[in-house]
Structure formats: C-alpha cells, structure tokens
Amino acid sequence: MKAYLYLEDGTLVEGEAFGAIKETLSEIVFNTGMTGYQEILTDPSYREQTVVMTYPIVGNYGINKNDFESEDIQVKAFAVREYSVHPSHYECDETLDDFLKSKGIPGIYGIDTRMITKKIRNIGTMKCLLTYDKTSEAMEKINTYSFPKDVARRNALKEKMTFDGNGAKIGLLDLGFKRGILRELLSCGCKVILYPYNTGADEIMSDGLDGFMFSNGPGDPKDNPEIISLAKELFGKMPLFGICLGHQILALALGADTFKMKFGHRGSNHPVINLKSQKVLISSQNHGYEVDGRSLPEGTVKTYENINDGTLEGFDHPGLKIKAVQFHPEEGPGPVDGHEIIAGWINNVKDDEYNA
C-alpha cells in the first residue's frame, strides 16, 4: 500500500506503508543512531513526533523483552529507508512491523531519508502529515495542527510506586520517564519512589527522601508551569537532579530561559565536554529545546557543553544542591561514557557533608 508524507514546506514524499494504517499529524525529527530503534520507539520524549531514522536499514535485530524504555510505542509515526522483514537475534520476539501493528503505530518506508534529514537541517523541525491518498487538503491540515501542550502529562502514573533498595531514598518525578533512569537508580541500590507529575511538594517532602529527580519528557518545558513551581518549592529542601526535560525545568525554575532549537539533538554519539576535567564524553541525546547558557543566574556553574554547536549540556547550583544534564546519562540507547554521573550524584546525596 502506498503511503504519503507531506512536510510543512510543501514537500511530498512517496513511500510504502508498514506497521498500522493510520493518518497522523505530528512534528518530524531525525535520529542518527545506527542502532537502538526499540529504545527510540518507546522513549516517551518522542510523544507526538514522527521519527526519521538516518541509518538506512532498521529492524534487523527485531524487538526483544529488554530494550523497552516504556511499555508502549511513544513516537506517533516511524519513517525509514528500509526495514528488515526477517530480523535475526537470539533475543528477538517479533518483527518491527508486527510491533508497530500491535501498538497501532503507522510507518512509512522506501523513502529518501537523507533528503528529509537535509531538509530538516536546513529549514528546521517541521510539522508533517502521514496519509494514504494524495490530497489537496494536506497543507491545510498541517497548518491547522499545533503541537499539544500536555505531552509530558499524558499516560501518566496515577499513584506513586515504590521500588525497594537498601541505599539512598530517591524520588523520581514522572514527566514521561525512561525506564533506563529507574534501572540506573536501582542498580545503585537506591530505594526509589516514582511520583505522578502532579504530586505536591508537601507530600514529596514528607517522604524523607535523600534526593529528588526530575525526569526526561516530551514537549516544550515552558508548557509545564506547575512543575516549574514544584521545582521552586523543593529548592534547598533536598538535593535535586534533572535529566533532559528535568534539566530544562530546573533551569526555568532558577529564572533561566529555554528556547526551541532549529532541529535538536537526537542520536547516540553526541560529543559533550566536561568543562571541569576537559574530557569529552560521547552521549545519547533526544531533545529539541535547549537552556540558554547565558541566562543561567549567579550561583550556577556550567558543567557540560556540546562540542558540535556549543550549546549548554549541564549545570550545577552548588548552593541549592542542584545538578542537571541535558544529555542522557542513563544511556538507552547509547554509549556508557556518562555512566558515573548518576552513581556519583547518589554517592553525594548519601554524604553527610554534602547535606550539611
């Protein structure tokens, strides 16, 4: 069956349908990872986006039990050059096509993903329509579509959940968290309380936590004023950590500014420099907004910077015991260079001196 992808600049891309058949309006972004499609598909930070993979063959090791970053597919649609009909891997449970079909998510293949990526790089992130007939109404549909503001609060946890451990007691706010973050905290031995996004500061403070994390999540950080207020209420009450959307929320709560990037960072090999050690680490990234490094208030220290474009990748506020990174130290998918960052923070929050 034919599938058509219309881009906001008027481009029409003709391809073949795979996965579920479902007309969708969304925002189109590209990911440069050569592997990791299962983690990408299930990462909640991709809600409401069509992801174009720059790597030309996707799905070759199938879908397995271990690489889920959340229970469902979170991307709105998936666009690839070619997908594997016969995946091969000892852990493979099903094909990419069957996975998309079972979760009701549409795909398009047989398209020039390099051309689309170049367009996004030149023009910036665009809106798009995936459909199954050539239609004269495509541009009108695209123009009337706007990216929803509630994406970080969708499919949210209804009640808090506790995960046992003997180490530090850490709270994690669900803004669309990746399982990798929880996995990382549990592997450090933490007792973790996962909180719904709308939990009040009083409840969080009454749980006797050693530290609190703001998770990754989709959308514009400024669309979450109540979470920015929560962050302000928690300032100085306990050590805080933010990852990706969490980094942006903490920056906004400190009075800094964020803005939408031209086409964002999405992939598994983004070089980031640790400004203290001057060592470069290769990081996993997925974001379309950034914190304006120049807007960080007094008392904050820039900790990481992106080597490719100089954008801010992390900051500390030692006075308020805040630490935040824009990239994904929990990896999933990606290299393990940032592995020590969460573990190092956990060691700190248990340290009496840090908490004195």
Ligand SMILES: NC(=O)CC[C@H](N)C(=O)O
């Ligand atoms: N992975 C994330 O948390 C992404 C944060 C935010 N939604 C952005 O696109 O910049």
